[in-house]
Amino acid sequence: MTLNVPHAEEPTTAGVSKREHFFRSPLVLRLAARELRGGIRGFAVFLLCLALGVAAIAGVGSLARGLTEGLAREGRTILGGDASFSLMNREATDAEKAAVASHGRVATVVTLRSMARVASGDAALVELKAVDASWPMVGQATLEPARPLPELTGQANGSWGAAVDPALLARLGLKVGDHLTIGSSSFEIRATLASEPDRLSEGVGFGPRVLVSEQALRASGLIQPGALIKWSYRLALPEAARGDEAVTRATSEIERAAPDAAFEIRSRGNAAPQLERNVNHFTEFLTIVGLAALVVGGVGVANAVSAFVDRKRETIAALKSVGASGFTVFLIHLAQVAALGVLGVAIGLVVGVALPFAAARALEGVAPLPLAPSIYPETLALAAAYGALAALAFAVWPLGRTHDVPVAALFREQVAPTRRLPRWPYVAATAALAVALALLAVYAAYDRRIATIFVGATVAVFVALRLIAWGIMRLTAHAPRPRSAELRLALANVHRPGALTPSVVLSLGLGLVLLVTLTLIDSSIRRQISQELPAKAPAFFFLDIPSGERDRFAETVRAAAPKAELATAPMLRGFIVSLKGQSADAANVDPEYRWALRGDRGVTFSADVPEGSKIVDGEWWPKDYSGPPLVSFEKKLGAALGLSVGDEIGVNVLGRTINAKVANFREVSWETLGINFFMVFAPNAFAGAPYMNLATLTLPNGGGDKQEFAVMRETTQAFPSVTAIRVKDALASIGEVVRSLGLAIRAASGVTLAASILVLAGALAAGHRRRVYEAVILKTLGATRGRLLAAFAAEYALLGLITAIFGLIVGSLAAWGLTAGIMGIDFAFDPLGAGLAAVGALLLTIALGLAGTWRVLGEKPARHLRNM
Known part of the structure; x- marks a missing residue:
């Protein structure tokens, strides 16, 4: 045995305790450094687990910061100006336009959904964007072939010009030079639209983009009172006044000059708020994945440290025999673990720094995201703090157990291992580090509620697994001897x-x-989209049906599909401006439901309770009600907004604020995809207001593609301004998004799963020395290789089976809670997916367990006995 100890002539300072002497002198660091010269054997899992978690947190944080800063840097280009003033359902008045134009140049952008039709009768839903001659004021649109915008969108030979998304050409079998009809106007396709500088600010649409001029839109007949059209007025301030203060001042002055406009205002600082919110939420999820990897990796840290202490017991015994205290032994080995922890964190930080640069290269030309990769010291410091706290929290406990173990027990631990709790300072230190890690996770989270749930769930699972392990050991200890x-x-x-x-x-x-949680969440979402919804959902949604054309529209639909079920409802757009007399912006609302106060929402009016709704609180109004405005609220949203029956809310519709009292609350069956709204008003609230109708069409026995296309052809030709949304196409688009998101989530969660496999391998490797010792002794006593393999396989199979059952139960409960409680969808248990995960875990346990002893079972015991 080689022992690195100080020479005997190194005296102890008089009057100073032995602990103080070792703590003050560089002896601890010298001994730790000498031990590390022998290599880092046994710490591969330690380093990999720590590096994985730190890399995930650092990489995700850096990527999010890069995207956030890119959005801020390119905010003016993304928004198309310094500020945007938007209205839904109506065009700004001349006075309102003048209020905006008084501060700089203005570009008008109009967006809506419509149907594009070709001579063959085929039609497709498109996202129509109409612009004036000032667009784009910032950035450039990419057209193929490139040509001036006035030439591209102007009128020639009886047709207006248009640039279209290449996807529309593929869908309708068109090419540049062909014609299509939108509304009542004919458009010649003069170019394909490769990119728009302000595309991100307008969100994701259901159909391909078609770019036309504002004049062409006005000539198309699509602009009708109450039509679902968004008018945006982009303001570019003079170059000398483009600071943030100037933007704030300009928006405030415009609001004062046009107080009744009720503009939805965005500045270049929040050019794409929905994208930023999605980035923040996805970043939080990925950060939690990284934290989960660190927590799982922490078990690997504890296993590696335990194995390290086991390998060093002769050295520890020798150190204690020459006078080293238990605290000194602890410090020596803590120094070694800390040095290796620094190495693991450093590896993770290097990988984390490289991740956003690799992502920027991978996304170049694929997604129009303004990613600005860089090195962010605050993000890296946070990841390093996570890694350091996790490593120390899981290392102090096993290291602390060496403090009070006597020399004799260390020497005989091979046959009589001692198991006792470390002293209370080490227990307290472990608890303090764990609490610090949890507090850091909650404090640094974007949504602290979710982070708190994650911390609580992690603690619960840890405790449950420890109890499961204790229960297994107790049951097997008292089980009948087979x-x-x-x-x-x-x-x-x-x-x-x-x-x-x-x-x-x-x-x-x-x-x-x-793994089980993610598998079942994914299967629940897929089932909701691919199986349940199409069976219940209508075949079509029809938008922008003029109120005076509703009966003729119904006759046309029934002629095309005589046995179909048609349901209609009036539809307007409005946004909540006040709750119980308080501004909606100042209302204290659960962040999960803040979306209801952002932007406009569909509203309707009805004399009867809508189909698919049930009154649960309050009373419905009489059919001939003529009193002050009343409104019915969906129950969950009303509760989230803090509303009760009798409270007053203000809703701006068509530029006019309607103050209505809450008459009742409804439970709504959203999964039917029927016509239902969060807010339903009494009919007299909108007396004389222009509105359009929304309709759903349900075909008998689900219909078929042939019948659906026939209905679409007949309705779009007879009503050019009506937009038909085929539900199957919409569900397919949503399903594609969900599949992509699910793939991204599973890929990200692979970090945690990789850490779990590493930790499992490390746990089995930690007991390798003892297992080899036992196998050699048993072979010496006559045990055959087959019987030993059968015994070890039975042991690992028992542990794997019980753990797999626990994982199935807890993972299923977690998936049920997330789907039903947070995501609001029905939980669907997938026995095949969950079963495969459990069987895979069982086989992995057996395979990794047997791998450690396979080689030694085929060798002669003598060589190993000599090294015992």
Whole structure:
């Protein structure tokens, strides 16, 4: 045995305690450095787990910062100006336009959904964008072939010009030079539209883009009172007055000059708020994935440190025999673990720094995201703090157990291992570090509620897994002794001192719970989209049906589909401006429901309770009601907004604020995809107001593609201004988004799963030395290789099976809570997916467990006995 200890002539300072002497002198660091010269054998899992978690947190944080700063830097280009003033359903008045134009140049952008038709009768839903001659004021649109915008969109030979998304050409079998009809106007396709500088600010649409001129839109007949059209007026301030203060001042002055306009105002600082919110939420999810990897990796840290202490017991015994205190031994090995922790964190930070640069290169030319990769010290410091706290929290406990172990016990630990809790300072230090890690996770989170749930769930799973391990050991210790020698050995290995049971159950259980949870969430979403919704959903949604044309529209639909069920309802757009007399902006609303106060929402009016709704609080108004305005609210949203029956809300519709009292609350069956709204008003609230109708069409027995296309052809030709949304196409688009999101989530969660596999391998490797020792002794006593393999396989199968059952149960409960409680969809248990995850975990446990002892079982015992 080689022992690195100080020379005997190094005296102890008089009057100073032995602990103080070792703590003050560089001896601890010298001994730690000498031990590290022998290499870092056994710490591969330690380093990989720590690096994985830190890399995930640092990379995700840096990527989000890069995207956020890119949005801020390119905000003016993304918005198309310094500020945007938008209205829904109506064009700004001349006075309102003048108020905006008084501060700089203005470009008008009009967006709506419509149907594009070709001579063959085929039609497709498109996102129509009409612009004036000033667009784009910032940035450039990419057209193929490139040509001036006035030439591109102007009128020639009886047709207006248009630039279209290449996807529309593929969908309708068109090419540049062909014609299509939108509304009542004919358009010649003069170019394809490769990119728009302000595309991100307008969100994601359901159809391909068609770019036309404002004059062409006015000539198309699509602009009708109450039509779902968004008018945006982009303001570019003079170059000398483009500071943030100037933008704030200009928007305030415009609001004062046009107080009744009720503009939706955005500045270049929040050019794409929905994208930023999505980035923040997805960043939080990925950060939690990184934290989960760190927590799982923390088990690997504890296993590696335990194995490290086991390998060093002769050195520890020698140090104690020459006078080293337990605290000194702890410090020496803590210094080594800390040095390796610094290395693991450094590796993770290097990978995390490289991630946003790699992402920027991968996304170049694929997604129009303004990613600005850079090195962000605050983000890296946060990731390093996470890594350091996780490493120390899981290392102090196993290191602390060496403090009070006597020299004699260390020497005989091979056959009689001691198991006792460390002293209370080490227990307190572990608890303090764990609390610090949890507080940091909550404090640094974008949504602290979700972070708190994650921390609580992690603690609960840890405790549950530890109890499961304890229960397994107690049950096997008191179980009847089987007649089979292999089974007796397997049961003994499960509960004996130094058993792998706690480490295997904890490391395997954490990863399996996450895998089952993600699998079942994914299957629930897929089932909701691909199986349940199409069976209940209508075949079409029809938008912008003029109120005077509703009866003729119904006759046309019934002629095309005589047995179909048609439902109609009036539809307007409005946004909440006040709650109980208080401005909606100042209302204290659950962040999960803040979306209801951002932008406009569909509203309707009805004399009867809408189909699919049930009154749960309050009373519905009489059919001939003529009193003050009343409104019915969807129950969950009303509760989230803090409303009760009798409270007053203000809703701006068509530029006019309607103050209405809440008459009742409804439960709504949204999953039917029927016509329903969060807010339903009494009919007299909108007496004389222009509005359009929304309709749904349900075909008998679900219809078919042939019948659906026939209905679309007849309705779009007879009513050019009506927009037909085929539900199957919309669901397919949503399904594609969900599949892409699910793939991204599973890929990101692979970090945690990789950490789980590493930790499981590390846990089994930590007991490798003892397992080899036992195998050699048993072979010496006559045990065959086959019987030993059967015993070990039975042990690992038992641990894997019980842990797999736990993972299935807890993962299923977690998936149910997330889908039903947070996502609001029906939980669908997928026995195949969950079963495959459990069987895979079981086989992995057996395979990794047997891999460690396979080689030694085929060799002669003598060579190993000489090295014992």
